[in-house]
């Protein structure tokens with residue numbers, strides 16, 4: 198078997214389960230009036246693929262991300278993550294799968310402001326069950342990977358927006374997730390810094406990591422290998 202790359206990405210091989218499979222997923226919010234935020238969505242993301250999800254406001258992007266991130270459940274339909282049928286899992290099991298198999302990057306970075314860059318990257322490894330003696334080497338390696346090896350002792354407030362998002366990416370990949378889920382990762386960044394984050398995502402994709410990026414930015418969406426557009430809760434490959 199191929200050794201995990203420096204980022205901890207898993208490499209897809211022949212016969213590998215899809216990273217993500219949604220089958221006829223509907224998510225309804227009871228009203229009145231009832232809202233069907235997702236309507237019979239089917240989506241397969243192969244291990245190692247790079248997918249963007251676009252769509253106008255209210256089209257269901259956040260609902261989709263919440264389901265993919267095991268923060269919410271489909272009302273109807275099935276979600277398999279790495280072959281695991283997630284509807285059969287208890288809340289504790291879902292939390293464990295979330296911590297071990299998913300990495301999250303958000304628009305607003307969500308770093309702990311009173312903790313160093315290194316501490317920010319270390320924390321999720323605690324929840325992911327990373328062996329204690331592996332945590333710091335992996336955190337430093339992930340920070341090197343995003344070009345911030347010289348900033349480990351900084352507090353996030355002393356970093357630029359682009360650097361903060363790089364810390365968030367390092368935090369997300371240090372646990373060696375199966376899938377990186379990013380929600381408007383460049384929404385708070387200027388064009389140049391956005392380009393840097395996009396290059397980083399492409400590098401991670403090159404290492405074999407599966408990426409799903411939700412974005413309003415058509416230029417960001419085009420950088421992915423595949424793009425799905427949500428419109429009124431329905432998904433269409435574009």
Ligand SMILES: Nc1ncnc2c1ncn2[C@@H]1O[C@H](COP(=O)(O)OP(=O)(O)OP(=O)(O)O)[C@@H](O)[C@H]1O
Nearest residue numbers: 226232233234252253254255256257258259260261
């Ligand atoms: N908890 C909820 N209760 C009721 N309706 C909801 C809830 N969450 C989302 N919706 C509705 O579901 C639809 C899809 O919302 P969602 O937040 O997924 O859209 P979005 O594409 O992420 O929008 P935006 O780009 O503005 O964030 C909207 O009509 C929204 O009002």
